[in-house]
Amino acid sequence: MHNIPNPNIVFPNEYKTSCYIKNVITAPNIFIGDYTYYDDPVDPTGFEKNNILFNCPDFGDKLIIGKFCSIACGTQFVMGTANHRINSITTYPFNVFGGAWEENTPPHLSQLPYKGDTIIGNDVWIGRECVIMPGVKVGDGSIIATRSVVTKNIEPYSIVGGNPAHFIKKRFDDEFIELLLKIKWWDFEPQKLLDFLPLLCDPNLDNVRIKLKSIIYSK
Incomplete structure (x- = not known):
């Protein structure tokens, strides 16, 4: 039996600086x-306490992060x-602030603009000290x-950066991206x-392309 890493533990290695965060989340909307x-x-x-800001489940929005994402230190989700x-x-x-002010104004949550759920795809790498604003959708494989x-939303397998983040380039050509989105290796x-x-770790992308096509189109 292979010693495959267990996704249901908190610390996946001896260094205890990386945490499988699904195992430390308590909020019902994350x-x-x-x-x-x-x-x-x-x-x-402390990811939920320190890195997910202003979370109020009663407001109705969710934070959804896919599988195999790498989130660097200091990244925050607003x-x-x-x-x-x-x-x-x-x-x-x-x-x-209560008192007469509360009595003479509409309920606070009802006044806020609703941006919808924040959704991060699978295999997304988020660099150090990024800020993800409410309602953003980040596609699979993005950096x-x-x-x-x-x-703003990010298309799958895109590289973005800056403040505000802007599109820099696609990681691969459209055909290759389509193959990756079809194979969905994160669901294996x-x-x-x-x-x-x-x-997955082969730097010879021509070889990877050929093998992906073989796997997908032989089904």
């Missing part, structure tokens, strides 16, 4: 896929309740450069993935 890790030399298991009302002459949140602020069973690892 969903993390298998093998997605957060790396932090100080407090990797949830919808971080926003302020912007459809009136003031953005000040009078309601949250987000260090200290980027992501305010453990033994099948183990057998597939040499191809």
Whole structure:
């Protein structure tokens, strides 16, 4: 029996700086896929408290992160309740301070703009100290450069960076991306993935393309 890493443990290796974060999440509106890790030399298991900001499940938005994502130290996900009302002459949140202010203003959550769920695909690499804003959708296989602020959706297998993050280039050509999105290796069973690892890590992309086509079109 192969010693395949267990996605249901907190620390996957001896260094204990990388944490499989699905195993330390408690909020009902946060969903993390298998093998997605957060790396932090100080407090990797504090991801929910330190890196998911302004989360209020009652507001209705979700944070969904796929499988096999690599999230570097300091990355933060901003949830919808971080926003302020912007459809009136003031953005000040009078309601949250109680008393007569609360009695004379609409409920706070009902005034906030709703951006929807924040969804990160599979096999996404997020560099150090990035900020992901509410409602953003990040496609499978994307790379987000260090200290980027992501305010818009990112297509699969794109490289983006900057503040606000802008498109830099595609990682592969359209045909190759289509093959990767069809194969969906992140959904493989453990033994099948183990057998597939040499191809996943092969730098000879021409060889990978040929083998992917063979696998997909021979079905």
